[in-house]
Amino acid sequence: xxxxLGILVFALAFFSCNQREAAKANTDLFYFDLKGYxxxxxxxxxxxxxxxxxxxxxxxxxxxxSLLINDWDKELAIFVNADxxxxxxxxxFKVSQQNGVQTYTSNSKKIPIKKVSIENKGxxxxxxxxxxxxxxxxxxxxxxxxxxxxxxxxxxxQQKIRLLASKDYLIVARxxx
Numbered sequence: 001x002x003x004x005l006g007i008l009v010f011a012l013a014f015f016s017c018n019q020r021e022a023a024k025a026n027t028d029l030f031y032f033d034l035k036g037y038x039x040x041x042x043x044x045x046x047x048x049x050x051x052x053x054x055x056x057x058x059x060x061x062x063x064x065x066s067l068l069i070n071d072w073d074k075e076l077a078i079f080v081n082a083d084x085x086x087x088x089x090x091x092x093f094k095v096s097q098q099n100g101v102q103t104y105t106s107n108s109k110k111i112p113i114k115k116v117s118i119e120n121k122g123x124x125x126x127x128x129x130x131x132x133x134x135x136x137x138x139x140x141x142x143x144x145x146x147x148x149x150x151x152x153x154x155x156x157x158q159q160k161i162r163l164l165a166s167k168d169y170l171i172v173a174r175x176x177x
Contacts, residue, residue, distance in 0.1 A: 035083040
């Protein structure tokens with residue numbers, strides 16, 4: 001009886017170790033690490049106490065303010081959330097590279113992130129652009145996110161809700177020297 005119990009405990013321990021190894025293997029990144037890149041940018045911008053001139057425009061009506069951003073996590077959350085390295089999305093993006101620009105595209109209806117472009121100048125990233133498209137019976141939106149390190153970031157959202165007028169949002173924040 002105790003021998004059977006010992007074998008059972010050994011078998012459970014053995015299988016649990018293999019599951020941990022399988023889980024560890026699934027954490028390898030398949031595409032560019034947007035989440036990691038913007039997490040580092042958030043830390044860098046927090047430490048630098050960066051000020052921005054931020055313009056918010058809704059359907060062409062604009063307002064501009066100079067701000068010291070204290071919560072970069074919240075400010076750049078939309079960029080972090082555009083991570084394309086989800087396990088269920090592996091193999092869903094076409095990868096191409098041309099003239100220092102890496103492009104990841106998906107035509108899948110189940111994946112809202114349609115395109116990610118990473119532009120490099122030498123070993124440094126000079127531009128990140130993300131296109132997100134959502135559509136259902138009641139709602140349709142197209143978001144274009146653009147980030148130029150130490151220059152500006154831009155968030156453009158075009159939104160159409162059934163039976164309501166279209167809305168166009170634009171946020172442009174220029175980094176102050």
